[in-house]
Amino acid sequence: MNFDTANQILKENMALPDAKFGQNFLCDDIITNRIVELAGLKNGDNVLEIGPGIGAITRPISNLDVNLKCVEIDRRLVDILRDSDIDAEIISADYLKLRDYGAEKIDVVVSNLPYYIMTDIMKKIFSECTNSRTLVFMVEQAALERILAIPETKQYGPLSVLCSLYGDVKKEFVVPFSAFIPMPHTTSCVISLRRTSGRIDSGFEGFVEKCFSMRRKRLMKNLADYDRTEVLEAFSKLDIDINCRAEELKPEQFLSLYELLNNLVLND
Ligand code: SAM
Numbered sequence: 001m002n003f004d005t006a007n008q009i010l011k012e013n014m015a016l017p018d019a020k021f022g023q024n025f026l027c028d029d030i031i032t033n034r035i036v037e038l039a040g041l042k043n044g045d046n047v048l049e050i051g052p053g054i055g056a057i058t059r060p061i062s063n064l065d066v067n068l069k070c071v072e073i074d075r076r077l078v079d080i081l082r083d084s085d086i087d088a089e090i091i092s093a094d095y096l097k098l099r100d101y102g103a104e105k106i107d108v109v110v111s112n113l114p115y116y117i118m119t120d121i122m123k124k125i126f127s128e129c130t131n132s133r134t135l136v137f138m139v140e141q142a143a144l145e146r147i148l149a150i151p152e153t154k155q156y157g158p159l160s161v162l163c164s165l166y167g168d169v170k171k172e173f174v175v176p177f178s179a180f181i182p183m184p185h186t187t188s189c190v191i192s193l194r195r196t197s198g199r200i201d202s203g204f205e206g207f208v209e210k211c212f213s214m215r216r217k218r219l220m221k222n223l224a225d226y227d228r229t230e231v232l233e234a235f236s237k238l239d240i241d242i243n244c245r246a247e248e249l250k251p252e253q254f255l256s257l258y259e260l261l262n263n264l265v266l267n268d
Contacts, residue, residue, distance in 0.1 A: 001056040003027040006181050009054045015076045017182055022114030023074070024188075026056035028179035031190075036060045038136045038172060038192050039108050046102070048129065050095050050111040050121055053077055055086050057110060062087045069102075071095045096120055103128035112138040115186075119143070119159055126162045127205035133195050135166070141187040144171060156247050157215075158208045164251040167196035200255070207258045211246040219246050226261055234260040 006027035010016070017023040026032055035057055041047065043065040052058040052070040054077060062068050068088035072078050078092040091101065096117060106129045113121055118139060125135065139147070147163045148171075149155035163169050172190045177183040213222050220242055223231050235242055238256050240249065249257070 001027055001032065001054070001059065002029055003181065006054060006056065009080065010181070013076065013080050015054075015080065018074060021074050022051075022116045023053065024112075024180040024182060024184045025053045026112060026179055027181050028176075031175055031179045032056050032060055034173065035110065035112075035136055035138070035190055036064075038134075038190065039110050040134055041066050041108060045107040046105050048101075048103075048106045048109045049088075050109070051114050052081060052088075052090070053112070055081055055084060057112060058088055059086055061110065069106075071098055071101070096124060104131050106132050107134075108132060109135045110137075115140050115143070115184075119146075122159060123162065123205050123209075126166065126200070127202050130199050130202055135193040136190065137193075138175065138188055138190050141174070141189055144189060144191065147191065151250055152248055158205070158212050161208050161251045161254050162205060163193060165197055165200060165255060166193050168192075168194045170194075201258070201262075203262065204255070204258050207262075208254055211249070211254060211257075215247065216245070218242075219244055219249070222246060223261075230261060 006025055017025060041064055045066045047061060047066050047068045049058055049070040052072050058070055070088050071091045071093055073094045075092060078090055081090045109125055109129055109132055146155045146157060146159050147169060149160040170192050172192055175188045175190060211219055211222050234257055238253060
C-alpha cells in the first residue's frame, strides 16, 4: 500500500488515525514486502496479524496460500477491512482480552505493534502462541534495547528473557519516518524472532514476571509463593546464590528454575 492509496482509504472512510490506539499506518510497499518476506510463510501456514489497521501488511499476506487471522481493536478499521476484498478472518477485539483464537495452532505472528502496549502483546504471544516458529514485529528502537538486554543491566527484564529463550532475535532494518501516516515521533525498526528452543510452557511467562516483581529484592523473596525448602534445593542444584536478584540470572537459568519448581520437562 502506497501513500496515495492509504490516504484515499482513510479519507473515503473519514477515518482519521487515532493516536490512542497507536495508529501509524504503513504506506510503503517496499517496507511491507520486506516484512512479509521475513515472515518466511509456507503454504497452509496459520498466520496471526495483530492490529491490521487498513491492511498494509494484511493484503500481501492474504494473497499467499495461508490462513490469515487478524485482530483489530478499532471498529472503524474492522469495517473497512471486512468491506474490502482482503481474504482474511477479521476479529473485532482487543487482542489483550482475546481468548479461544486457536493460539497454539499459530505458525507465524506478524505485527506493526501498537507501541503503547507492545510489551503486553509480546508477552501474551509468548505465553499463548507456544508453537509458533517465527515472529516479525515492528517495534520502537527504544524497546529493542529491552528486548536485547543482557543480565545485570538496567534494561534486562522479563521481555529480554522471553525473547532470548524463544530463539534468534535479529534487528532487521530501520524504517524511515516517511513510511508511515502519520509519521511517528520515535524511530521504528523491524525485528524477527526465529524459534530455536522447543515449546516453552505457557506458565513460564508468569513465572518470569513473578521473579522480577520486586526488582531490587532478592529473587528468593519474589518466590515466596513456593515452598522455601524446594526453592533452596533448586537454587543449590542450579548453583544460584540465595542472595541473588532476578536480574543476575541468565535466561536459561530461569527456565531450569521454572522446570525444577514445577516438576516439568520443558525443553524437548
Ligand atoms: N498494521 C497496520 C500497518 O502496518 O499499517 C497498522 C499498524 S498501527 C501501528 C497499530 C494497529 O494496532 C492499529 O490498527 C490499531 O488500531 C491496532 N491496535 C491497537 N491496540 C490494539 C489492541 N489492543 N488489539 C488489537 N489491535 C490493536
